[in-house]
Amino acid sequence: MKRLFATLALSTLLTQSAFAGELTLYERHGFRGNEVTLRNDAADFRDFGFNDRVSSIVVHSGAWEVCEHKNFGGHCAVFRRGEYARLEGFNNSISSAREVQMRGGWRDRDGDGRGDRREGWREGEREGREEWRDGERGGRRDDTRRADGQREAVVLYAGQGFEGRAVGINGDVRTLVDASFNDRAGSLVIREGTWQLCEHADYRGQCLVFGPGRYAYLEGMNNRLSSLRRVR
Known part of the structure; x- marks a missing residue:
């Protein structure tokens, strides 16, 4: 060969x-x-x-x-x-x-290399991850929903610790400029899927991959996020 x-x-x-x-x-x-x-x-x-x-x-x-x-x-x-x-x-x-680089939310229990989905994580299992349940944040109800009443797969917050303006995401976003949220995300919640977050539009520049979980601080991507897309 x-x-x-x-x-x-x-x-x-x-x-x-x-x-x-x-x-x-x-x-x-x-x-x-x-x-x-x-x-x-x-x-x-x-x-x-x-x-x-x-x-x-x-x-x-x-x-x-x-x-x-x-x-x-x-x-x-x-x-x-x-x-x-x-x-x-x-x-x-x-x-x-x-x-x-994979951040949080990744498990490969079946050994197929593609990871598994989970709905919650315990604090201390990995840095930057907290215990959470879908629909809750910091003990308060998270009511970010689409127009059809379904919850968004990803919620971006302007401030760290899930504070400030929130933007719901349910599909690939080539640029957050259209949502007036470019370089503004300080924390996020991923309810479903594995997502790639990139510092420039069109998924360019430094990118990190995040799985389901709550991220009170976006290490390496804080106030630098310009595009994101689901990869699993």
């Missing part, structure tokens, strides 16, 4: 990553065909001749976001450590990948 590795020469084409993960991409299902191993972010697979050619992956370490377009655009998903012999929704359609 012909092997292609992301060597030191290739790393000049890749955006440097702050983490230490490793991802191997395979050209065919079942980890067959040509392969490329990444240890740094890759904004455009055309740089090393692997655009829209990935059919299976192995995440050796870390958590990796793979996207259908270059520069981490289009449909994206996050994969944790594990082997993925088939990529539903991504077969021959991956154009960029980068390692991401």
Whole structure:
């Protein structure tokens, strides 16, 4: 089998990553065909001749976001450590990948590398996470709802500790400018799903991934949030 590795020469084409993960991409299902191993972010697979050619992956370490377009655009998903012999929704359609940092709300009890959903967490289990139940915050009722009466998947707050103006989010947001909330989020609640939060519009710049939970302070993203999207 012909092997292609992301060597030191290739790393000049890749955006440097702050983490230490490793991802191997395979050209065919079942980890067959040509392969490329990444240890740094890759904004455009055309740089090393692997655009829209990935059919299976192995995440050796870390958590990796793979996207259908270059520069981490289009449909994206996050994969944790594990082997993925088939990529539903991504077969021959991956154009960029980068390692991401997971914050809170992540559990992988079934070992599939994709994480599990939970409705509550106990304080001290991980820094920045508190015990909570859906619909409550700080002992008070949280009545942020959509027009149809359903609760939003994500609620952003202007102040730390869930204070100040609140904005409900239920889908991908390319820019918070439209909601007059750009660079204003100081805390958030995620009721459902796993979400990627980015410092610039169109999911660019530094990004962090948060799972279900209450985050009274957005370490690394406080008053810097400009876009967000669901990745699980």
